[in-house]
Amino acid sequence: MSIKSHTTRFERELQPVLPPELERIIFEMAVEDITSNLPPTRCALNLQLTAKRVRYCSLSFPTKWENRIRPLLYRIFKHTNKRVDPFPNFNGSNGLVMNEIGPFIKHFLYGSSPLQNYESMANLIRHCPNIENMSVWCDADTLSTLYPAISSLQHLKRLSARFGCLSRSQVLSPFMHRLTHLEIVGNLGWDIIIELKNLTHISTSVVVYNPYDHEFMTDPLVHVEQLLNKICSPDGCPNLRVVKIYSGSPLEFSDIRLVLLPLGLFSYEASVWDWLNGANERVDSWVFADRIVYARQMGYMAPDSSLVLDPFSFDHKKKLNTEGQAWWKGLHHPFVPPDKNQLNCL
Numbered sequence: 001m002s003i004k005s006h007t008t009r010f011e012r013e014l015q016p017v018l019p020p021e022l023e024r025i026i027f028e029m030a031v032e033d034i035t036s037n038l039p040p041t042r043c044a045l046n047l048q049l050t051a052k053r054v055r056y057c058s059l060s061f062p063t064k065w066e067n068r069i070r071p072l073l074y075r076i077f078k079h080t081n082k083r084v085d086p087f088p089n090f091n092g093s094n095g096l097v098m099n100e101i102g103p104f105i106k107h108f109l110y111g112s113s114p115l116q117n118y119e120s121m122a123n124l125i126r127h128c129p130n131i132e133n134m135s136v137w138c139d140a141d142t143l144s145t146l147y148p149a150i151s152s153l154q155h156l157k158r159l160s161a162r163f164g165c166l167s168r169s170q171v172l173s174p175f176m177h178r179l180t181h182l183e184i185v186g187n188l189g190w191d192i193i194i195e196l197k198n199l200t201h202i203s204t205s206v207v208v209y210n211p212y213d214h215e216f217m218t219d220p221l222v223h224v225e226q227l228l229n230k231i232c233s234p235d236g237c238p239n240l241r242v243v244k245i246y247s248g249s250p251l252e253f254s255d256i257r258l259v260l261l262p263l264g265l266f267s268y269e270a271s272v273w274d275w276l277n278g279a280n281e282r283v284d285s286w287v288f289a290d291r292i293v294y295a296r297q298m299g300y301m302a303p304d305s306s307l308v309l310d311p312f313s314f315d316h317k318k319k320l321n322t323e324g325q326a327w328w329k330g331l332h333h334p335f336v337p338p339d340k341n342q343l344n345c346l
Contacts, residue, residue: 300324
């Protein structure tokens with residue numbers, strides 16, 4: 001068979017040709033499966049069929065499609081456990097060049113504890129200057145060790161990590177002042193937080209881990225109450241819009257910006273799944289909390305902030321008034337729980 005006849009047959013198999021905008025959406029959905037839902041077998045027919053179309057387009061218009069594909073394919077770095085290779089994997093045999101791929105990465109998740117090679121991780125972060133959203137869920141001293149690399153990120157807006165080993169000067173460094181979303185895994189001096197004036201969203205849990213003695217604090221509610229009293233006061237964070245607390249029971253604190261979520265959603269697997277939702281522009285716990293606060297502000301629901309709200313079982317027909325129900329129904333992308341297979345892949 002001649003090359004020309006083979007190409008013609010290949011083109012015919014790929015008919016009909018869809019509008020470029022629709023093809024892009026399909027490709028983005030396939031990429032999302034790669035970064036979050038790829039099964040352990042690494043065999044997914046929808047990805048294979050999409051890859052066939054993308055390969056044809058990339059061969060036909062190499063420069064145009066390379067500029068489209070790589071920023072989408074490599075916008076997320078994820079390494080969640082030792083059993084699964086990171087994606088993208090710069091240590092594999094796929095020929096990925098860190099200098100070329102690193103600038104595409106905007107969402108960065110490392111949750112494989114303990115971190116074995118600090119120099120390698122710091123080098124990777126330095127090659128990813130455009131990171132906007134970072135979660136580092138490792139030992140208490142990890143953030144402190146990686147501080148020189150992380151503090152150089154000029155576009156970082158969201159950070160989730162253990163902060164206990166950072167010094168006061170490190171917490172108050174310029175990169176922390178650029179943050180809008182801060183999730184505290186463990187304890188951090190609450191007096192310091194109110195000095196971060198650009199924060200709009202803050203999150204923590206009532207299970208507060210003490211990084212100094214490596215034990216859970218005996219009365220975590222006290223620490224959470226200290227946080228709320230500090231940041232929600234008139235002298236607290238001036239731009240604060242949402243406080244997201246993972247709790248197993250109601251809290252005696254009244255502020256429409258406070259949203260209590262079930263403690264189970266703070267588990268490692270649930271946190272990874274939630275983080276991937278946000279990175280893939282789906283509804284995550286931040287979006288859910290934003291919606292709850294907005295509903296309270298608009299008078300769509302009671303302003304009671306002391307009760308725990310489960311996003312999976314939230315019944316807008318019972319919680320919201322008629323106007324609020326119409327608003328909620330018009331929202332896109334509901335908060336969909338993961339299935340067991342998805343959690344096992346994280």
